[in-house]
Amino acid sequence: MSSGGGYDGGIGGSDESFTAFAFAVVSVAVLLMYLPWLTRTIMGTYKYYTTTPVRRGDVLENPLVEIASSWAFIPSVLLTLAASPSMLVTGANICMKDKVFFLRCCMPKFLRFMIRPKILVLWLWFVLFSSTMYSTLTFDPHSILGVPSTASTGDIKKAYRALSKIYHPDQNKTEAARVVYVELRRAYKALVDREAFEEEEAQRQQEVSVGVGLxxxxxxxxxxxxxxxxxxxxxxxxxxxxxxxxxSNNQIPKLVKHAHLDRERVETFLGIFGIPADPKYLERCASQQKILETLKSLGLAPSTATLSMVINFPSFVEFVARCMEPEKYRTALMNLGFEDQGIITLQAHFTKVGPDEVDAFLAAHPPIDTTPQAQLLSAADYRAAKYLFEQHTQQVDDAMETLVQTLPFEVRTPRKLVALHKEIYELLDLVYKAEKPLLRHVQNLVDMPRRVGELLSELEPEMDKSYRKSIKQYMEQQAQGKVQRRQMKMMHRQMGL
Structure with a gap:
């Protein structure tokens, strides 16, 4: 068999060609992803350093600092956990006790961080680059042909002919033999016909068609x-x-749902921080929960209703008393949103089981006369709990920012909720960094769940007001448009057009 054999092996089906093709595609993807980011970073850095410190204020941020903090995030977390292993234990305990928080807040953030497209594409680029470089650097034609590096041209041709008789596709139809034969021809050309080998390699690099890449x-x-x-x-x-x-889907219900979880999360985490709960607030929450469950069971409230629906209701005991005397408290019940049929339903229900439910409620929630003292965590446990709490508040803050941008008119409650989160962190730092926490700081933290609940009760009415204002403005614009069109028609008639 001649050294120039009739079978060329083809470039199209080789794994190396596929790797090269994939590397080219991923390189383009990396450029498309990172070029805009690189441009923004360069422009932002130039703007930051060309702006005087006085004019920077709190608006401009140094992009280089952001990049450094992003790259150092995982190493800093690992170093922190290595220095304080108890933080990992504390965080794991918190997530195990509140699995809903872990699945809704922590796990999505972790997954988004680990499988970000920019990170995955860059990682894939490095893998393909390494594979391409490895196949290039480890190509040893002498080893492939089984001859020493000092072999003469005659020995190389002899070895190639012997191996071709074994692996040539005309002699061996297996796929493995085909792969070996392609490498044999490549090694032979590299040693005997260097010019043809370089031309073929150049062709391999320039081919970008689908056939080459498959x-x-x-x-x-x-x-x-x-x-x-x-x-x-x-x-x-x-x-x-x-x-x-x-x-296109309506994301507003999802954003509002994030907000409604805030009161429960704030209450839970303040308990983890060792901040005692307000007995009056706990009693009020228990009353609201009991009233809401009763209204749902009687069909007077939808199954998706939240505590914000009954935020202005009296205590459960007082509510039962009013429902059992509808003639006396009819106006008060109607102000709570009940119609005549609803009032009749409540009267019939509580006349039958009201006293028993009141006794059971009072037995399950006995009054507490004194407020428990704060029981603060250790410094390491505080940092771990604070980090997890920040994941929740950041999620709510992002939802509130999106809500503000989505609604047709500005609403103030989301901004107030974000500011309240900031106040909570400031108070926590004051309590934990002081040698002896001031009672007023602790009391302010005790009052936070109530304040969050009050803000949440204002959110939906304010959103409804924003939509009503938007609809009113739209109707006014439509009316003005009709008037203007009528005026234009009259002018055209007068002008004989």
Missing amino acids: PRFMTNQENGGFVLFGLLGVLFAVPFGLWYKFR
């Missing part, structure tokens, strides 16, 4: 059905994925 299993006719169904799956999956991601 791996062997896709070009094999035996896998035609699998490849066909795979391509059809991609053709259907990609448009569906894009539709699912960018479909």
Whole structure:
């Protein structure tokens, strides 16, 4: 068999060509992802350092500091945990006790951080780059042909002919033999016909067609059905994925849901921080919860109703007393939102079981005369609990910021809630950093769940007011447009147009 054998091996099906093609595609993706970010970073850095410190204020941030903090985030966390292992134990205990918080807040943030497209694409680029460099640097034609580095041209041709008789596709139809033969031809050309080898390598680098990029299993006719169904799956999956991601959906209920979880989370974490609960607040929350459960069971409140619906209701005991005397308290009950049929339903229910439910409620929630003392955590446990609490408040703050941008008119409650979170952290630092915490700081923290609850009770009415204002403005604009169109028609008639 001649050294120039009739079978060229083809570039199209080689794994190295596929790796090179994938590396080129991923390189383009990296450029598309990182070029805008790099441009913004350069422009932001230039703007930051060319602006005087007086004019910077609190608006401009140094992009280089942000990049350094991002890269140092994971190492700093690992160093902190290594220095204080109890922080990891404390954080794990908090997440285990409140699995809903862990699944709704911590786990999504962790997944978003670990599977960010920019990180994955960059990681894939390094892997493909390493594979390409490895295949280039480890190519040893003498080793492939099984000859020493001092072998003559005649010895190289002799070894190539011997191996070709074994691995040439005309002699050996297996896929493994085909792969070996392609490498044999490449090694032979590298040693005997260097010019042809360099031309072929240049062609391998320049080829970017689909045929060059496809791996062997896709070009094999035996896998035609699998490849066909795979391509059809991609053709259907990609448009569906894009539709699912960018479909227009109303996200406001999700944002409001984040806010309604805030009171419970604030109350829970303040308890973890060792801040005692307000007995009067606990009693009021228990009353509201009991009233809401009763209204849901009687069909007077939707199953999705939250405590904000009954935030202005009296205590459960007082509510039962009023419902049992509707003639006397009819106006007060109507002010709470009940109609005549609802009042009749409440009277019938509480006349039958009211006294028993009041006794059971008072037995389950006995009055507390004194406020418990604060029982503060250690410094390491405080940092761990604070970090987890920050994950929740940041989620709520982001939801409130999105809500403000989504609503047609400005609402103040979301901003107030964000400011209240900031106040909580300031008070916590004052309590934990002081040698002897001031009673007023502790008392302010004790009062935080109540203040959060009051803000949440104002959120939905304010949102409703914003929408009503938007609708009113739209109707006024429509009316003005009709008047202007009528005036234009009259002017046209007068002008004979």
